[in-house]
Amino acid sequence: MQIQMDGRSALITGGSRGLGRAMAMKFAQAGANVAITARRADVLGETKSEIEAASDAKVGAYVCDVCDAGQIAAMHESVSSDFGTIDILVNNAGSAVRGKFEEVSDETWRDDLDLKLFAAIRISRLVLPKMKEQRWGRIINVLNTAAKAPHAENAPTAISRAAGMSLTKVLSKEYAPYNILVNALCTGIFVTDLWDRAYNNQAPDMSFEQFIEERGKGVPLGRMGNPEEYANAACFLASDAASYITGVALNVDGGTCPIV
Ligand SMILES: NC(=O)c1ccc[n+]([C@@H]2O[C@H](COP(=O)([O-])OP(=O)(O)OC[C@H]3O[C@@H](n4cnc5c(N)ncnc54)[C@H](OP(=O)(O)O)[C@@H]3O)[C@@H](O)[C@H]2O)c1
Numbered sequence: 082m083q084i085q086m087d088g089r090s091a092l093i094t095g096g097s098r099g100l101g102r103a104m105a106m107k108f109a110q111a112g113a114n115v116a117i118t119a120r121r122a123d124v125l126g127e128t129k130s131e132i133e134a135a136s137d138a139k140v141g142a143y144v145c146d147v148c149d150a151g152q153i154a155a156m157h158e159s160v161s162s163d164f165g166t167i168d169i170l171v172n173n174a175g176s177a178v179r180g181k182f183e184e185v186s187d188e189t190w191r192d193d194l195d196l197k198l199f200a201a202i203r204i205s206r207l208v209l210p211k212m213k214e215q216r217w218g219r220i221i222n223v224l225n226t227a228a229k230a231p232h233a234e235n236a237p238t239a240i241s242r243a244a245g246m247s248l249t250k251v252l253s254k255e256y257a258p259y260n261i262l263v264n265a266l267c268t269g270i271f272v273t274d275l276w277d278r279a280y281n282n283q284a285p286d287m288s289f290e291q292f293i294e295e296r297g298k299g300v301p302l303g304r305m306g307n308p309e310e311y312a313n314a315a316c317f318l319a320s321d322a323a324s325y326i327t328g329v330a331l332n333v334d335g336g337t338c339p340i341v
Pocket residue numbers: 094095096097098099100101118119120121122124145146147148173174175176177196223224225226268269270271272273274275276
């Protein structure tokens with residue numbers, strides 16, 4: 082099956098690094114035009130150039146902190162004016178925040194919900210009207226397997242992700258009549274900057290390669306995933322090939338999650 086995304090425009094939050102970058106690259110190579118957002122302009126600029134060099138896509142880079150409703154509105158206006166309708170939205174920007182329940186402050190809870198839940202709500206609300214008009218759209222919410230199977234000391238992230246799973250289901254039902262498909266990806270462990278940061282905090286006494294190998298041993302497939310494998314799943318869900326799939330939270334995790 083050849084996946085073609087010609088003529089589509091995709092907005093990927095957190096598209097400058099890691100999984101977001103891999104999805105933007107994959108979509109662009111499948112023929113879509115891509116708009117990427119993140120907070121750091123220099124990193125965004127580098128990724129924009131790399132995607133342009135590796136594809137024929139039109140690529141736009143937009144500085145936007147998705148925790149800020151005003152910045153979201155301004156970013157949406159710029160992307161819409163540059164790209165027209167946003168056909169595909171990937172709510173990906175995020176980070177790992179977890180701790181002992183009694184030590185998680187209100188501020189940390191609020192920040193996590195702003196980043197992982199309200200950003201998806203606010204951006205979806207802005208892109209849906211045009212998707213409705215054209216009766217075609219895709220929203221993919223990047224979550225984590227903790228949305229289905231949380232651990233101890235997994236707050237606030239597991240709770241924010243579970244809410245994201247419910248948001249996915251609600252939107253999938255509400256917008257199915259408009260041929261707007263809304264799905265989620267429940268992410269396992271993938272080698273990105275997120276793990277670079279974890280390595281620096283948790284295991285500075287071993288090499289990064291050893292750290293990644295050790296972490297991968299707990300995954301049924303025996304290794305951490307690479308971002309391109311993740312992007313393959315997203316590319317399928319964003320394409321016409323997935324035309325009868327909506328309201329699904331797909332585990333992309335090498336078999337880790339105990340819940341299907
Ligand atoms: N990698 C994993 O193992 C894993 C596991 C479970 C879930 N996830 C989820 O998958 C998503 C991508 O993770 P990743 O591993 O690719 O992380 P990453 O390599 O750290 O990349 C995160 C991206 O999001 C952007 N970002 C972070 N906060 C932002 C904000 N407030 N506003 C706008 N952009 C923001 C970052 O750019 P700036 O810093 O420049 O803003 C960067 O482009 C996240 O939602 C993460 O929680 C990842």
